[in-house]
Amino acid sequence: xxxxxxxxxxxxxxxxxxxxxxxxxxxxxxxxxxxxxxxxxxxxxxxxxxxxxxxxxxxxxxxxxxxxxxxxxxxxxxxxxxxxxxxxxxxxxxxxxxxxxxxxxxxxxxxxxxxxxxxxxxxxxxxxxxxxxxxxxxxxxxxxxxxxxxxxxxxxxxxxxxxxxxxxxxxxxxxxxxxxxxxxxxxxxxxxxxxxxxxxxxxx
Numbered sequence: 001x002x003x004x005x006x007x008x009x010x011x012x013x014x015x016x017x018x019x020x021x022x023x024x025x026x027x028x029x030x031x032x033x034x035x036x037x038x039x040x041x042x043x044x045x046x047x048x049x050x051x052x053x054x055x056x057x058x059x060x061x062x063x064x065x066x067x068x069x070x071x072x073x074x075x076x077x078x079x080x081x082x083x084x085x086x087x088x089x090x091x092x093x094x095x096x097x098x099x100x101x102x103x104x105x106x107x108x109x110x111x112x113x114x115x116x117x118x119x120x121x122x123x124x125x126x127x128x129x130x131x132x133x134x135x136x137x138x139x140x141x142x143x144x145x146x147x148x149x150x151x152x153x154x155x156x157x158x159x160x161x162x163x164x165x166x167x168x169x170x171x172x173x174x175x176x177x178x179x180x181x182x183x184x185x186x187x188x189x190x191x192x193x194x195x196x197x198x199x200x201x202x203x204x
Contacts, residue, residue, distance in 0.1 A: 024064070024071025029079035029176035033086050037184055041087070044191045047094035049112040051102055053119035056081055065127030065134075074175055076123060076136065083176075084118065084183045091187035107145045114150070114199070116190065117141040121154065131162040132171070134178045140186055142199065150199040153189060157182025 059077030064070065088095045098106070102115040121137040135158040142151040159177030161170060193199050 024073065025171060027072060027074045027171045027175055029075070029172050029179060031079035031082040031176070033083060033090070033180055033183075034177075037087065037180055038090060041091050041184060041187055041191075043093055044091060044194060045093040046191075046194050047096070047111060047113055048088060048092045048190070049096045049098050049102060049107065049110070049115040050084070050088050051098040051100075051115065051117045052081060052084065053117070055120060059120055061123040061125070063123060063125040065125035065132060069127040072125070072171075074123065074125070074134075076120070076175075076179070079176060080120075080136070080179050080183075083179050084186070087180075087183035087187050088116075091191060102143065102147065104145070104147055107147075113145060114190070114194070115143045115145075115147070116186075117143070118186065124158075131160065132174060133158060133160040134174055135159075136178050136182045138182055138186070140189075142190065142193070144199070151193060155182050155185045155189070157185060 056077040059080070061074045061076055062072065063074070064072045085097055088097075096110055096112060098115070100106075102112075102117070106112075107115055117140070119139050121139050122135075124133075124135040124137070126133045135156055137154060137156045140151075140153055140155060141149060144150055157178045158181060159174045161174045161177075163170070
């Protein structure tokens with residue numbers, strides 16, 4: 001077989017793989033919560049408003065996780081947005097997605113007790129010969145109906161898989177797992193604060 005033909009076949013195979021490209025890996029996570037999330041998170045009867053930082057819409061990372069690793073592009077925002085929306089829908093009895101920055105009039109109109117604002121903080125990637133560990137960090141701010149700050153906390157979700165690049169869809173599932181764990185931690189933190197009445201006591 002001529003070298004040119006061999007190269008064409010290899011390139012075509014990579015394009016059909018759905019994640020590898022000629023110049024590295026394009027990693028698009030499914031953006032859907034696993035059954036594990038639904039088993040661990042029970043709905044709480046509370047009305048919550050969620051506002052996501054606009055930077056999520058086109059948030060990507062080119063952190064390849066190691067000096068000798070192949071180039072990698074992680075499409076974080078496109079997966080995180082549907083994950084966090086689904087997570088809040090599951091976690092709270094009444095959930096409203098706010099497309100604009102929260103305003104007192106809007107919160108009052110829809111009877112929103114707590115408004116949650118989430119912004120991205122960092123994406124980490126550690127690729128070794130044995131596997132890959134990715135992590136996503138975020139900042140979360142919680143406001144009351146008068147937009148007084150009640151709470152601020154950082155959350156990190158991680159996922160650690162072995163031989164991830166040897167598995168079809170492995171990097172995508174690994175990224176999805178890290179983002180899901182981030183969302184789960186945020187939802188559980190808010191649920192715990194509501195159940196304990198911590199925010200009603202004025203603790204920040």
